[in-house]
Amino acid sequence: MTIAPPTTHSDQPRRRSWPAARVLQSGHVIYWWGEIIAILAYYGIYSAIRDASDAQTSRALEHAKQVIHLERTLGIYHELGINVWAAGVRPLIIVCNYFYGSLHFVVTIGVAIYLFRKWPDDYPRWRNTLAIATGLALIGFYFYELMPPRLLDTYSHGFGFVDTLAKYPTPWSFDSGAVSKLSNQFAAMPSVHCCWAGWCACVLVPRVKSVGAKMLSAIYPLCTVFVIVSTANHYFLDALGGFTILTIGYVVARLFTRAGAAPSRSPSPPSLVAAGAPSAPPDGAPSIEATG
Numbered sequence: 001m002t003i004a005p006p007t008t009h010s011d012q013p014r015r016r017s018w019p020a021a022r023v024l025q026s027g028h029v030i031y032w033w034g035e036i037i038a039i040l041a042y043y044g045i046y047s048a049i050r051d052a053s054d055a056q057t058s059r060a061l062e063h064a065k066q067v068i069h070l071e072r073t074l075g076i077y078h079e080l081g082i083n084v085w086a087a088g089v090r091p092l093i094i095v096c097n098y099f100y101g102s103l104h105f106v107v108t109i110g111v112a113i114y115l116f117r118k119w120p121d122d123y124p125r126w127r128n129t130l131a132i133a134t135g136l137a138l139i140g141f142y143f144y145e146l147m148p149p150r151l152l153d154t155y156s157h158g159f160g161f162v163d164t165l166a167k168y169p170t171p172w173s174f175d176s177g178a179v180s181k182l183s184n185q186f187a188a189m190p191s192v193h194c195c196w197a198g199w200c201a202c203v204l205v206p207r208v209k210s211v212g213a214k215m216l217s218a219i220y221p222l223c224t225v226f227v228i229v230s231t232a233n234h235y236f237l238d239a240l241g242g243f244t245i246l247t248i249g250y251v252v253a254r255l256f257t258r259a260g261a262a263p264s265r266s267p268s269p270p271s272l273v274a275a276g277a278p279s280a281p282p283d284g285a286p287s288i289e290a291t292g
Helices: 032-051 057-074 079-087 090-118 123-143 149-155 177-182 192-204 211-230 236-256 270-274
Strands: 002-004 021-023 029-031 287-289
Touching: 029 032, 032 090, 032 123, 057 149, 057 236, 079 090, 079 149, 079 211, 090 123, 090 192, 090 211, 123 192, 123 236, 192 211, 192 236, 211 236
Parallel strands: none
Antiparallel strands: 002 287, 021 029
């Protein structure tokens, strides 16, 4: 009979941890400061690729006419009426301008922080969802540069859209300073505003507790659709494109994200349990094995 030595903590695999580590149920470790660095780097690369696109004005205008023709065929071309009506209600359009220029970032960042702090095991999958969906948007920007409604009358005639960001008070405008030189103004299909707003709703609705918070979270994407159309920055089909890339991003992230997922447990073999096999000794207890 031999007695196996007790298992000590030194025999267990050690995981190196840095300050502010958060261990997930899958055993993976994430750090808030690491997430900030990764997100800033990713968005910097995304912005550089988006704004470096050599978009052609004539092609962007032709694509805009294609979108309008398709929407007319489908009976959903109402962007002009909404834009003109909203532009005539000064308080409303100013609110829409600030919504478009600020909440896009503020709400998304706030939801990401909430998810990281309160639901850390869900955070990696939803973080990857947003990253994949945002990356997919670059494909649309590259292969289908699209002139937004607010620019149509600048390069053509007879449309009648109002560029509300240029006409009314707003934190910034595409026509001002460095923004007009650096920003790819034809990066309209799909709408990243709608993609991110849909992401916020998907994260919040199942997790917030109050009915009011759930309702606000649910209507946030709808408000975003209204804002991007009323400010003449997007078409309805752009919004559909944004929700589509979000769906694809979630499916891909769910398939490949391992961090945060609960580790699988192998059940005891039924035959051994039925035979009355002794259970494994508790951690640290000696194991006694009989030898022939």
